[in-house]
Amino acid sequence: MKQHIITAGVLGLLSSFVFAGSVASDTTSAVPAASGDGFARARRPISNPTLFDLALPATNVHPLFLYHSLPKNINTTLGKLPLGGDVELYALQFEIALNDRLSVVATKDGYVDVNPDSTASGETGFANLGGGLKYAFILDPVSQTALSGTVTLELPTGNSDVFQGEGDGLINLSLSGLKLIDDWQFSVGTGVQIPFSDEQSSELWTSAHASYEISRYFIPLVELNWFHVLDSGNGAGNYPTHVGGSVPAVIEFEGGDLFNLGAANSDASRDFVSTAVGFRSRLTESVDAGVAYEIPLTDDEDSLMKSRWTVDLVWSF
Template sequence: MNTLLASTLAGSLCLAPALAGTVVPEITMAAPTSSTSDGFANARRPISNPTLFDLALPTTNIHPLIMFHQLPDFVQTTAGLVPMGGDVQVYALQFEIALTDRLSFVANKDGYVDINPDTTPLWSDQSGFANLGAGFKYAFILDPASGTALSGTMTFEIPTGNHDVFQGEGNGGVNLILNGLKLVGDWQFAGSAGVQIPFSDQQATSSFVSAHASYEVCKYFIPLIELNWFHVLDTGDGRPNFFSQAGGAVPVIAQFEGGDLLNFGAGNAFANRDFVTAAIGFRSRLMDNVDAGVAYEFPLTSEENGIMKDRITVDVVWKF
Protein backbone atom coordinates (compact mmCIF):
# COMPACT_ATOMS: atom_id res chain seq x y z
CA MET A 1 0.00 0.00 0.00
CA ASN A 2 2.85 2.41 0.88
CA THR A 3 4.58 1.66 -2.41
CA LEU A 4 1.35 2.25 -4.36
CA LEU A 5 0.72 5.53 -2.52
CA ALA A 6 4.30 6.74 -3.14
CA SER A 7 4.09 5.83 -6.83
CA THR A 8 0.76 7.62 -7.18
CA LEU A 9 2.10 10.75 -5.46
CA ALA A 10 5.28 10.83 -7.58
CA GLY A 11 3.22 10.36 -10.73
CA SER A 12 0.88 13.15 -9.73
CA LEU A 13 3.76 15.55 -9.12
CA CYS A 14 5.35 14.73 -12.46
CA LEU A 15 2.07 14.97 -14.38
CA ALA A 16 0.94 18.23 -12.76
CA PRO A 17 2.74 20.53 -15.26
CA ALA A 18 1.35 18.54 -18.19
CA LEU A 19 -2.22 18.66 -16.86
CA ALA A 20 -1.90 22.37 -16.20
CA GLY A 21 -0.87 22.84 -19.81
CA THR A 22 -4.07 21.17 -21.04
CA VAL A 23 -6.26 23.51 -19.00
CA VAL A 24 -4.65 26.72 -20.27
CA PRO A 25 -4.68 26.75 -24.09
CA GLU A 26 -2.41 29.77 -24.46
CA ILE A 27 1.17 29.39 -23.25
CA THR A 28 3.13 32.52 -22.43
CA MET A 29 6.92 32.15 -22.59
CA ALA A 30 8.96 33.88 -19.92
CA ALA A 31 11.58 36.32 -21.05
CA PRO A 32 15.00 34.67 -21.16
CA THR A 33 17.39 35.36 -18.30
CA SER A 34 21.07 34.71 -17.87
CA SER A 35 20.29 31.47 -16.01
CA THR A 36 17.59 30.13 -18.36
CA SER A 37 19.32 30.99 -21.63
CA ASP A 38 22.82 29.74 -20.83
CA GLY A 39 22.12 26.04 -21.28
CA PHE A 40 23.05 25.23 -17.67
CA ALA A 41 19.80 26.24 -15.94
CA ASN A 42 18.95 22.65 -14.98
CA ALA A 43 22.44 21.60 -13.86
CA ARG A 44 22.35 20.03 -10.39
CA ARG A 45 25.03 19.63 -7.78
CA PRO A 46 26.12 16.11 -6.71
CA ILE A 47 25.16 15.08 -3.16
CA SER A 48 27.77 12.61 -1.89
CA ASN A 49 31.40 13.49 -1.07
CA PRO A 50 30.34 17.15 -0.62
CA THR A 51 33.69 18.61 0.49
CA LEU A 52 35.45 17.42 -2.69
CA PHE A 53 32.84 16.60 -5.37
CA ASP A 54 31.44 19.84 -6.77
CA LEU A 55 29.62 21.04 -9.86
CA ALA A 56 31.99 22.26 -12.59
CA LEU A 57 30.06 25.53 -12.98
CA PRO A 58 31.11 28.70 -11.12
CA THR A 59 27.93 30.00 -9.45
CA THR A 60 26.76 31.96 -6.43
CA ASN A 61 24.94 29.71 -3.96
CA ILE A 62 24.58 28.61 -0.37
CA HIS A 63 24.52 24.91 0.43
CA PRO A 64 23.33 23.76 3.88
CA LEU A 65 23.59 20.02 4.48
CA ILE A 66 23.12 17.39 7.17
CA MET A 67 24.78 13.97 7.30
CA PHE A 68 23.69 11.03 9.41
CA HIS A 69 26.61 8.61 9.24
CA GLN A 70 26.53 5.15 10.85
CA LEU A 71 29.82 3.63 11.99
CA PRO A 72 30.72 -0.05 11.41
CA ASP A 73 30.15 -2.47 14.29
CA PHE A 74 33.83 -3.50 14.05
CA VAL A 75 36.89 -1.98 12.32
CA GLN A 76 40.07 -3.67 11.14
CA THR A 77 43.30 -2.81 13.00
CA THR A 78 46.76 -4.26 13.53
CA ALA A 79 45.34 -5.76 16.75
CA GLY A 80 42.48 -7.46 14.88
CA LEU A 81 38.85 -6.43 14.82
CA VAL A 82 38.05 -3.65 17.30
CA PRO A 83 34.42 -2.89 18.26
CA MET A 84 33.03 0.52 17.30
CA GLY A 85 29.39 1.10 16.28
CA GLY A 86 27.35 4.24 16.81
CA ASP A 87 26.88 7.22 14.55
CA VAL A 88 28.28 10.59 13.51
CA GLN A 89 26.15 13.61 12.68
CA VAL A 90 27.52 16.49 10.62
CA TYR A 91 25.88 19.89 10.15
CA ALA A 92 27.53 22.16 7.59
CA LEU A 93 26.98 25.27 5.48
CA GLN A 94 28.99 25.58 2.27
CA PHE A 95 28.83 28.59 -0.02
CA GLU A 96 30.18 29.83 -3.33
CA ILE A 97 30.48 33.34 -4.78
CA ALA A 98 30.87 33.86 -8.53
CA LEU A 99 33.46 36.59 -9.14
CA THR A 100 33.15 36.35 -12.94
CA ASP A 101 31.41 33.96 -15.35
CA ARG A 102 34.41 31.64 -15.04
CA LEU A 103 35.87 32.28 -11.58
CA SER A 104 34.32 31.71 -8.16
CA PHE A 105 35.33 31.63 -4.51
CA VAL A 106 34.30 28.38 -2.78
CA ALA A 107 34.01 27.61 0.94
CA ASN A 108 33.96 23.82 0.78
CA LYS A 109 34.49 22.66 4.37
CA ASP A 110 33.18 23.76 7.76
CA GLY A 111 30.52 22.56 10.15
CA TYR A 112 29.80 20.90 13.46
CA VAL A 113 30.52 17.21 14.13
CA ASP A 114 28.79 15.07 16.77
CA ILE A 115 30.27 11.59 17.41
CA ASN A 116 28.09 9.08 19.31
CA PRO A 117 29.92 5.72 19.55
CA ASP A 118 28.37 2.56 20.96
CA THR A 119 31.56 1.21 22.49
CA THR A 120 32.66 3.32 25.45
CA PRO A 121 35.07 4.03 27.08
CA LEU A 122 37.23 2.86 24.13
CA TRP A 123 35.52 5.44 21.92
CA SER A 124 34.42 8.73 23.42
CA ASP A 125 31.15 10.61 22.88
CA GLN A 126 32.46 13.95 21.58
CA SER A 127 31.40 16.94 19.51
CA GLY A 128 33.21 19.90 17.99
CA PHE A 129 33.94 21.90 14.88
CA ALA A 130 35.39 20.63 11.61
CA ASN A 131 38.40 22.17 9.91
CA LEU A 132 37.83 25.11 7.58
CA GLY A 133 38.45 24.80 3.86
CA ALA A 134 38.18 27.34 1.04
CA GLY A 135 39.69 28.31 -2.30
CA PHE A 136 38.86 29.09 -5.92
CA LYS A 137 37.24 27.40 -8.91
CA TYR A 138 38.00 28.37 -12.52
CA ALA A 139 36.14 27.11 -15.62
CA PHE A 140 38.53 26.37 -18.50
CA ILE A 141 35.67 25.23 -20.74
CA LEU A 142 32.21 26.78 -20.45
CA ASP A 143 30.03 25.92 -23.47
CA PRO A 144 26.31 26.47 -22.81
CA ALA A 145 25.33 25.46 -26.34
CA SER A 146 26.62 21.92 -25.87
CA GLY A 147 26.02 21.78 -22.10
CA THR A 148 29.72 21.14 -21.44
CA ALA A 149 31.91 22.53 -18.66
CA LEU A 150 35.37 21.72 -17.34
CA SER A 151 36.86 23.49 -14.33
CA GLY A 152 39.72 23.28 -11.87
CA THR A 153 39.43 23.83 -8.12
CA MET A 154 42.16 24.57 -5.60
CA THR A 155 41.16 24.70 -1.94
CA PHE A 156 43.18 24.91 1.24
CA GLU A 157 42.22 23.14 4.47
CA ILE A 158 43.15 24.90 7.71
CA PRO A 159 43.45 22.77 10.90
CA THR A 160 41.06 24.88 12.98
CA GLY A 161 38.81 22.03 14.11
CA ASN A 162 38.58 20.14 17.39
CA HIS A 163 40.90 17.20 18.13
CA ASP A 164 38.08 15.28 19.84
CA VAL A 165 36.34 14.78 16.46
CA PHE A 166 39.49 13.89 14.47
CA GLN A 167 40.13 17.44 13.27
CA GLY A 168 42.68 20.18 13.98
CA GLU A 169 45.89 18.20 13.41
CA GLY A 170 48.83 18.67 11.05
CA ASN A 171 49.68 21.85 9.17
CA GLY A 172 46.73 21.84 6.81
CA GLY A 173 46.82 20.89 3.16
CA VAL A 174 45.76 21.64 -0.39
CA ASN A 175 43.17 19.94 -2.61
CA LEU A 176 43.71 20.04 -6.38
CA ILE A 177 40.58 18.98 -8.27
CA LEU A 178 39.38 18.71 -11.89
CA ASN A 179 35.60 18.89 -12.42
CA GLY A 180 33.60 17.96 -15.52
CA LEU A 181 29.94 18.37 -16.53
CA LYS A 182 27.90 17.24 -19.54
CA LEU A 183 24.17 17.82 -20.06
CA VAL A 184 22.40 15.70 -22.70
CA GLY A 185 18.67 16.39 -22.80
CA ASP A 186 17.25 15.38 -19.43
CA TRP A 187 20.44 13.49 -18.55
CA GLN A 188 23.33 14.92 -16.55
CA PHE A 189 26.79 13.39 -16.21
CA ALA A 190 29.36 14.88 -13.85
CA GLY A 191 32.70 13.88 -12.39
CA SER A 192 35.57 15.08 -10.26
CA ALA A 193 39.09 13.76 -9.71
CA GLY A 194 41.76 15.15 -7.47
CA VAL A 195 44.46 14.79 -4.85
CA GLN A 196 44.60 15.82 -1.20
CA ILE A 197 48.13 16.89 -0.29
CA PRO A 198 48.96 17.63 3.37
CA PHE A 199 51.63 20.12 4.37
CA SER A 200 53.21 17.71 6.87
CA ASP A 201 54.17 14.02 6.98
CA GLN A 202 51.79 13.55 9.88
CA GLN A 203 48.80 13.06 7.57
CA ALA A 204 48.08 10.88 4.56
CA THR A 205 48.21 11.91 0.91
CA SER A 206 45.27 10.54 -1.05
CA SER A 207 43.44 10.78 -4.37
CA PHE A 208 39.77 10.49 -5.23
CA VAL A 209 37.49 10.00 -8.23
CA SER A 210 33.74 10.73 -8.05
CA ALA A 211 31.07 10.24 -10.72
CA HIS A 212 27.42 11.27 -10.99
CA ALA A 213 24.56 10.44 -13.36
CA SER A 214 21.00 11.74 -13.07
CA TYR A 215 17.84 11.95 -15.17
CA GLU A 216 15.11 14.56 -14.83
CA VAL A 217 11.82 12.65 -14.83
CA CYS A 218 10.16 15.91 -13.83
CA LYS A 219 11.37 18.89 -11.85
CA TYR A 220 10.14 17.35 -8.60
CA PHE A 221 11.82 13.99 -9.15
CA ILE A 222 15.38 13.78 -10.50
CA PRO A 223 16.84 10.37 -9.53
CA LEU A 224 20.61 10.07 -9.33
CA ILE A 225 23.40 7.59 -8.72
CA GLU A 226 26.96 8.42 -7.63
CA LEU A 227 30.22 6.54 -7.08
CA ASN A 228 33.25 7.61 -5.03
CA TRP A 229 36.71 6.03 -4.92
CA PHE A 230 39.33 7.15 -2.38
CA HIS A 231 42.90 5.87 -2.70
CA VAL A 232 45.80 6.33 -0.26
CA LEU A 233 48.93 7.45 -2.12
CA ASP A 234 51.16 7.90 0.92
CA THR A 235 50.41 7.04 4.55
CA GLY A 236 50.73 9.35 7.52
CA ASP A 237 53.51 8.85 10.05
CA GLY A 238 51.30 6.85 12.43
CA ARG A 239 52.17 8.83 15.55
CA PRO A 240 49.65 8.67 18.45
CA ASN A 241 47.02 11.37 18.11
CA PHE A 242 43.38 12.29 18.86
CA PHE A 243 43.82 11.17 22.47
CA SER A 244 40.14 11.35 23.45
CA GLN A 245 39.49 8.47 21.01
CA ALA A 246 40.95 5.01 21.73
CA GLY A 247 43.66 6.59 23.87
CA GLY A 248 45.30 8.19 20.83
CA ALA A 249 45.95 4.81 19.19
CA VAL A 250 43.89 5.34 16.01
CA PRO A 251 46.80 6.49 13.78
CA VAL A 252 48.96 3.69 15.21
CA ILE A 253 46.64 0.69 14.71
CA ALA A 254 44.09 1.70 12.03
CA GLN A 255 44.51 -0.10 8.70
CA PHE A 256 42.53 2.42 6.66
CA GLU A 257 42.03 6.15 6.18
CA GLY A 258 39.12 8.49 6.79
CA GLY A 259 37.60 8.88 3.32
CA ASP A 260 36.11 12.24 2.40
CA LEU A 261 35.93 13.94 5.80
CA LEU A 262 38.80 12.70 7.99
CA ASN A 263 42.56 12.20 7.81
CA PHE A 264 43.83 9.95 10.60
CA GLY A 265 47.46 9.91 9.53
CA ALA A 266 47.31 6.12 9.89
CA GLY A 267 50.71 4.52 9.40
CA ASN A 268 49.20 1.20 8.26
CA ALA A 269 46.62 2.54 5.79
CA PHE A 270 48.28 0.74 2.85
CA ALA A 271 46.66 -2.47 4.16
CA ASN A 272 43.32 -1.14 2.89
CA ARG A 273 44.28 1.78 0.71
CA ASP A 274 41.10 1.77 -1.41
CA PHE A 275 37.69 2.85 -0.12
CA VAL A 276 34.74 2.84 -2.56
CA THR A 277 31.15 3.98 -1.95
CA ALA A 278 27.93 4.21 -3.95
CA ALA A 279 25.06 6.63 -3.38
CA ILE A 280 21.49 6.60 -4.68
CA GLY A 281 18.96 9.37 -4.22
CA PHE A 282 17.13 12.19 -5.94
CA ARG A 283 16.85 15.94 -6.24
CA SER A 284 13.69 18.01 -6.37
CA ARG A 285 13.60 21.47 -7.94
CA LEU A 286 11.42 23.41 -5.51
CA MET A 287 11.89 26.72 -7.35
CA ASP A 288 13.95 27.83 -10.33
CA ASN A 289 16.85 28.69 -8.01
CA VAL A 290 16.26 26.26 -5.11
CA ASP A 291 16.51 22.50 -5.08
CA ALA A 292 16.69 19.90 -2.33
CA GLY A 293 18.29 16.48 -2.37
CA VAL A 294 18.68 13.29 -0.37
CA ALA A 295 21.07 10.38 -0.92
CA TYR A 296 21.71 7.05 0.77
CA GLU A 297 25.38 6.06 0.63
CA PHE A 298 27.00 2.73 1.44
CA PRO A 299 30.47 1.17 1.02
CA LEU A 300 31.26 -1.21 -1.83
CA THR A 301 34.49 -2.22 -0.10
CA SER A 302 34.34 -4.04 3.25
CA GLU A 303 32.78 -1.80 5.90
CA GLU A 304 35.31 -3.12 8.44
CA ASN A 305 38.09 -1.57 6.34
CA GLY A 306 36.73 1.95 6.74
CA ILE A 307 34.53 4.08 8.95
CA MET A 308 31.24 3.87 7.03
CA LYS A 309 28.40 1.44 7.58
CA ASP A 310 26.08 3.76 5.69
CA ARG A 311 25.25 7.46 5.41
CA ILE A 312 22.22 9.60 4.63
CA THR A 313 22.88 13.12 3.31
CA VAL A 314 20.16 15.76 3.02
CA ASP A 315 20.92 19.14 1.44
CA VAL A 316 19.49 22.29 -0.12
CA VAL A 317 21.14 24.33 -2.89
CA TRP A 318 19.98 27.95 -3.16
CA LYS A 319 21.40 29.78 -6.18
CA PHE A 320 21.51 33.57 -6.54
Protein backbone atom coordinates in the same frame (compact mmCIF):
# COMPACT_ATOMS: atom_id res chain seq x y z
CA MET B 1 45.16 -2.75 -11.66
CA LYS B 2 41.66 -1.67 -10.54
CA GLN B 3 42.76 1.85 -9.70
CA HIS B 4 44.56 2.22 -13.05
CA ILE B 5 41.40 1.16 -14.92
CA ILE B 6 39.22 3.61 -12.97
CA THR B 7 41.73 6.43 -13.42
CA ALA B 8 41.96 5.76 -17.16
CA GLY B 9 38.17 5.85 -17.45
CA VAL B 10 37.94 9.13 -15.58
CA LEU B 11 40.69 10.73 -17.66
CA GLY B 12 38.93 9.50 -20.79
CA LEU B 13 35.67 11.07 -19.71
CA LEU B 14 37.38 14.34 -18.86
CA SER B 15 39.07 14.26 -22.27
CA SER B 16 35.67 13.86 -23.92
CA PHE B 17 34.50 17.01 -22.09
CA VAL B 18 37.51 18.90 -23.46
CA PHE B 19 36.88 17.60 -26.99
CA ALA B 20 33.16 18.39 -26.85
CA GLY B 21 33.82 21.90 -25.62
CA SER B 22 36.46 22.53 -28.28
CA VAL B 23 34.22 21.31 -31.08
CA ALA B 24 31.28 23.37 -29.84
CA SER B 25 33.43 26.49 -29.62
CA ASP B 26 34.33 26.13 -33.30
CA THR B 27 30.75 25.51 -34.40
CA THR B 28 28.63 28.42 -35.57
CA SER B 29 25.24 26.72 -35.62
CA ALA B 30 23.28 27.04 -32.40
CA VAL B 31 22.03 24.09 -30.40
CA PRO B 32 18.83 24.59 -28.37
CA ALA B 33 19.60 25.30 -24.72
CA ALA B 34 18.16 23.19 -21.91
CA SER B 35 16.37 26.19 -20.43
CA GLY B 36 16.87 29.98 -20.33
CA ASP B 37 20.59 29.24 -20.54
CA GLY B 38 22.40 26.02 -21.32
CA PHE B 39 23.22 25.23 -17.69
CA ALA B 40 19.97 26.28 -15.98
CA ARG B 41 19.03 22.67 -15.17
CA ALA B 42 22.46 21.54 -13.94
CA ARG B 43 22.35 20.05 -10.42
CA ARG B 44 25.01 19.63 -7.79
CA PRO B 45 26.16 16.11 -6.78
CA ILE B 46 25.20 15.03 -3.26
CA SER B 47 27.76 12.52 -1.96
CA ASN B 48 31.42 13.33 -1.18
CA PRO B 49 30.28 16.93 -0.54
CA THR B 50 33.58 18.41 0.65
CA LEU B 51 35.42 17.41 -2.55
CA PHE B 52 32.95 16.62 -5.38
CA ASP B 53 31.44 19.82 -6.75
CA LEU B 54 29.61 21.01 -9.84
CA ALA B 55 31.99 22.23 -12.56
CA LEU B 56 30.08 25.52 -12.95
CA PRO B 57 31.19 28.68 -11.11
CA ALA B 58 28.10 30.08 -9.39
CA THR B 59 26.79 31.96 -6.38
CA ASN B 60 24.94 29.76 -3.90
CA VAL B 61 24.49 28.72 -0.29
CA HIS B 62 24.56 25.00 0.48
CA PRO B 63 23.42 23.78 3.93
CA LEU B 64 23.71 20.03 4.48
CA PHE B 65 23.24 17.34 7.11
CA LEU B 66 24.99 13.96 7.22
CA TYR B 67 23.96 10.99 9.35
CA HIS B 68 26.85 8.56 9.12
CA SER B 69 26.63 5.06 10.66
CA LEU B 70 29.92 3.53 11.80
CA PRO B 71 30.77 -0.17 11.22
CA LYS B 72 30.16 -2.58 14.09
CA ASN B 73 33.80 -3.69 13.92
CA ILE B 74 36.93 -2.33 12.22
CA ASN B 75 40.20 -3.95 11.17
CA THR B 76 43.33 -2.90 13.06
CA THR B 77 46.85 -4.17 13.65
CA LEU B 78 45.45 -5.64 16.90
CA GLY B 79 42.74 -7.57 15.04
CA LYS B 80 39.07 -6.69 14.79
CA LEU B 81 37.99 -4.09 17.33
CA PRO B 82 34.42 -3.00 18.15
CA LEU B 83 33.27 0.45 17.05
CA GLY B 84 29.60 1.01 16.12
CA GLY B 85 27.66 4.20 16.66
CA ASP B 86 27.27 7.19 14.37
CA VAL B 87 28.59 10.57 13.27
CA GLU B 88 26.41 13.61 12.56
CA LEU B 89 27.61 16.62 10.59
CA TYR B 90 25.84 19.96 10.24
CA ALA B 91 27.57 22.15 7.67
CA LEU B 92 27.11 25.24 5.52
CA GLN B 93 29.04 25.57 2.27
CA PHE B 94 28.90 28.58 -0.01
CA GLU B 95 30.22 29.81 -3.33
CA ILE B 96 30.54 33.35 -4.70
CA ALA B 97 31.00 33.87 -8.44
CA LEU B 98 33.46 36.67 -9.22
CA ASN B 99 32.66 36.40 -12.93
CA ASP B 100 31.38 33.76 -15.37
CA ARG B 101 34.48 31.60 -14.97
CA LEU B 102 35.91 32.25 -11.50
CA SER B 103 34.40 31.71 -8.06
CA VAL B 104 35.40 31.59 -4.41
CA VAL B 105 34.36 28.34 -2.71
CA ALA B 106 33.98 27.43 0.97
CA THR B 107 34.11 23.64 0.93
CA LYS B 108 34.50 22.42 4.49
CA ASP B 109 33.22 23.57 7.88
CA GLY B 110 30.53 22.50 10.30
CA TYR B 111 29.65 21.02 13.65
CA VAL B 112 30.48 17.34 14.20
CA ASP B 113 28.89 14.97 16.73
CA VAL B 114 30.76 11.65 17.08
CA ASN B 115 28.99 8.89 19.05
CA PRO B 116 30.88 5.57 18.93
CA ASP B 117 29.27 2.66 20.78
CA SER B 118 32.67 1.46 22.00
CA THR B 119 33.23 4.45 24.30
CA ALA B 120 31.27 5.66 27.30
CA SER B 121 30.41 9.06 25.84
CA GLY B 122 30.37 10.89 22.54
CA GLU B 123 32.40 13.90 21.48
CA THR B 124 31.39 17.11 19.73
CA GLY B 125 33.37 19.84 18.03
CA PHE B 126 34.02 21.73 14.84
CA ALA B 127 35.34 20.47 11.53
CA ASN B 128 38.38 21.95 9.82
CA LEU B 129 37.84 24.96 7.58
CA GLY B 130 38.48 24.61 3.85
CA GLY B 131 38.12 26.95 0.91
CA GLY B 132 39.72 28.26 -2.26
CA LEU B 133 39.09 29.09 -5.92
CA LYS B 134 37.30 27.40 -8.82
CA TYR B 135 38.04 28.31 -12.46
CA ALA B 136 36.18 27.04 -15.54
CA PHE B 137 38.56 26.30 -18.41
CA ILE B 138 35.65 25.27 -20.64
CA LEU B 139 32.22 26.85 -20.23
CA ASP B 140 30.07 26.23 -23.30
CA PRO B 141 26.29 26.62 -22.83
CA VAL B 142 25.65 25.68 -26.46
CA SER B 143 27.07 22.17 -26.10
CA GLN B 144 26.19 22.18 -22.37
CA THR B 145 29.75 21.23 -21.48
CA ALA B 146 31.97 22.51 -18.68
CA LEU B 147 35.39 21.66 -17.29
CA SER B 148 36.84 23.40 -14.24
CA GLY B 149 39.77 23.19 -11.86
CA THR B 150 39.62 23.87 -8.12
CA VAL B 151 42.36 24.62 -5.60
CA THR B 152 41.42 24.63 -1.92
CA LEU B 153 43.28 24.73 1.37
CA GLU B 154 42.08 22.81 4.42
CA LEU B 155 43.28 24.40 7.65
CA PRO B 156 43.65 22.43 10.93
CA THR B 157 41.18 24.65 12.78
CA GLY B 158 38.87 21.89 14.01
CA ASN B 159 38.73 19.95 17.26
CA SER B 160 40.78 16.80 17.78
CA ASP B 161 37.90 15.30 19.79
CA VAL B 162 36.09 14.80 16.45
CA PHE B 163 39.18 13.73 14.46
CA GLN B 164 39.95 17.21 13.12
CA GLY B 165 42.56 19.86 13.86
CA GLU B 166 45.75 17.80 13.55
CA GLY B 167 48.70 18.20 11.19
CA ASP B 168 49.63 21.39 9.30
CA GLY B 169 46.73 21.38 6.86
CA LEU B 170 46.56 20.17 3.28
CA ILE B 171 45.92 21.32 -0.28
CA ASN B 172 43.25 19.85 -2.56
CA LEU B 173 43.76 19.96 -6.33
CA SER B 174 40.84 18.77 -8.47
CA LEU B 175 39.25 18.74 -11.92
CA SER B 176 35.48 18.60 -12.48
CA GLY B 177 33.57 17.93 -15.69
CA LEU B 178 29.91 18.39 -16.61
CA LYS B 179 27.87 17.28 -19.63
CA LEU B 180 24.11 17.74 -20.12
CA ILE B 181 22.29 15.69 -22.77
CA ASP B 182 18.55 16.38 -22.93
CA ASP B 183 17.24 15.30 -19.48
CA TRP B 184 20.47 13.51 -18.55
CA GLN B 185 23.34 14.94 -16.55
CA PHE B 186 26.80 13.40 -16.23
CA SER B 187 29.38 14.82 -13.82
CA VAL B 188 32.82 13.59 -12.86
CA GLY B 189 35.51 14.83 -10.51
CA THR B 190 39.00 13.68 -9.63
CA GLY B 191 41.67 15.13 -7.41
CA VAL B 192 44.49 14.69 -4.96
CA GLN B 193 44.89 15.68 -1.31
CA ILE B 194 48.46 16.70 -0.44
CA PRO B 195 49.18 17.32 3.27
CA PHE B 196 51.84 19.77 4.45
CA SER B 197 53.19 17.30 7.02
CA ASP B 198 53.50 13.54 7.38
CA GLU B 199 50.88 13.55 10.14
CA GLN B 200 48.24 13.06 7.44
CA SER B 201 47.96 10.75 4.43
CA SER B 202 48.17 11.71 0.75
CA GLU B 203 45.10 10.51 -1.15
CA LEU B 204 43.68 10.36 -4.65
CA TRP B 205 39.91 10.53 -5.11
CA THR B 206 37.46 10.12 -8.00
CA SER B 207 33.67 10.65 -8.04
CA ALA B 208 31.03 10.27 -10.74
CA HIS B 209 27.36 11.29 -10.98
CA ALA B 210 24.52 10.44 -13.37
CA SER B 211 20.97 11.76 -13.08
CA TYR B 212 17.81 11.96 -15.17
CA GLU B 213 15.11 14.61 -14.81
CA ILE B 214 11.76 12.81 -14.83
CA SER B 215 10.12 16.00 -13.56
CA ARG B 216 11.36 19.12 -11.80
CA TYR B 217 10.30 17.57 -8.50
CA PHE B 218 11.87 14.14 -9.06
CA ILE B 219 15.38 13.85 -10.48
CA PRO B 220 16.80 10.41 -9.51
CA LEU B 221 20.56 10.06 -9.36
CA VAL B 222 23.33 7.55 -8.76
CA GLU B 223 26.89 8.36 -7.69
CA LEU B 224 30.16 6.48 -7.22
CA ASN B 225 33.13 7.50 -5.05
CA TRP B 226 36.64 6.05 -4.86
CA PHE B 227 39.45 6.99 -2.48
CA HIS B 228 43.00 5.65 -2.80
CA VAL B 229 45.82 6.19 -0.30
CA LEU B 230 48.97 7.27 -2.13
CA ASP B 231 51.21 7.66 0.92
CA SER B 232 50.30 6.67 4.47
CA GLY B 233 50.62 9.32 7.16
CA ASN B 234 52.17 9.09 10.59
CA GLY B 235 49.69 10.65 12.98
CA ALA B 236 50.66 8.62 16.05
CA GLY B 237 49.70 10.51 19.20
CA ASN B 238 47.06 12.63 17.49
CA TYR B 239 43.46 12.66 18.77
CA PRO B 240 44.54 11.98 22.39
CA THR B 241 40.98 11.77 23.73
CA HIS B 242 40.45 8.61 21.64
CA VAL B 243 42.28 5.57 23.06
CA GLY B 244 45.16 7.74 24.21
CA GLY B 245 46.07 8.86 20.71
CA SER B 246 46.62 5.34 19.39
CA VAL B 247 43.97 5.45 16.63
CA PRO B 248 46.32 6.51 13.78
CA ALA B 249 48.87 3.89 14.85
CA VAL B 250 46.57 0.86 14.79
CA ILE B 251 43.83 1.30 12.16
CA GLU B 252 44.50 -0.14 8.70
CA PHE B 253 42.60 2.35 6.50
CA GLU B 254 41.89 6.03 5.98
CA GLY B 255 38.79 8.06 6.81
CA GLY B 256 37.32 8.86 3.39
CA ASP B 257 35.99 12.32 2.57
CA LEU B 258 35.54 13.72 6.09
CA PHE B 259 38.53 12.42 8.06
CA ASN B 260 42.25 12.28 7.26
CA LEU B 261 43.54 10.29 10.21
CA GLY B 262 47.20 9.93 9.28
CA ALA B 263 46.81 6.16 9.60
CA ALA B 264 50.31 4.67 9.53
CA ASN B 265 49.06 1.26 8.35
CA SER B 266 46.56 2.43 5.72
CA ASP B 267 48.66 0.76 3.03
CA ALA B 268 46.95 -2.46 4.20
CA SER B 269 43.62 -1.19 2.79
CA ARG B 270 44.42 1.61 0.38
CA ASP B 271 41.09 1.63 -1.48
CA PHE B 272 37.63 2.65 -0.36
CA VAL B 273 34.68 2.64 -2.80
CA SER B 274 31.09 3.70 -2.09
CA THR B 275 27.91 4.22 -4.07
CA ALA B 276 25.00 6.56 -3.40
CA VAL B 277 21.45 6.65 -4.75
CA GLY B 278 18.93 9.41 -4.24
CA PHE B 279 17.14 12.27 -5.93
CA ARG B 280 16.96 16.01 -6.25
CA SER B 281 13.83 18.15 -6.35
CA ARG B 282 13.74 21.62 -7.90
CA LEU B 283 11.48 23.43 -5.44
CA THR B 284 11.75 26.83 -7.15
CA GLU B 285 13.86 28.33 -9.92
CA SER B 286 16.56 29.12 -7.36
CA VAL B 287 16.17 26.43 -4.67
CA ASP B 288 16.54 22.68 -4.92
CA ALA B 289 16.77 19.95 -2.29
CA GLY B 290 18.44 16.56 -2.35
CA VAL B 291 18.69 13.33 -0.39
CA ALA B 292 21.00 10.35 -0.92
CA TYR B 293 21.71 7.03 0.79
CA GLU B 294 25.29 5.79 0.57
CA ILE B 295 26.91 2.43 1.32
CA PRO B 296 30.44 1.08 0.86
CA LEU B 297 31.20 -1.38 -1.94
CA THR B 298 34.47 -2.37 -0.30
CA ASP B 299 34.60 -4.10 3.11
CA ASP B 300 32.97 -1.77 5.65
CA GLU B 301 35.38 -3.04 8.32
CA ASP B 302 38.18 -1.41 6.29
CA SER B 303 36.53 2.00 6.60
CA LEU B 304 34.56 4.26 8.91
CA MET B 305 31.34 3.85 6.91
CA LYS B 306 28.54 1.36 7.35
CA SER B 307 26.03 3.68 5.68
CA ARG B 308 25.28 7.38 5.30
CA TRP B 309 22.28 9.61 4.71
CA THR B 310 22.93 13.04 3.20
CA VAL B 311 20.25 15.75 3.03
CA ASP B 312 21.00 19.13 1.48
CA LEU B 313 19.55 22.33 0.07
CA VAL B 314 21.08 24.49 -2.68
CA TRP B 315 19.96 28.12 -2.88
CA SER B 316 21.34 29.85 -5.98
CA PHE B 317 21.18 33.60 -6.53
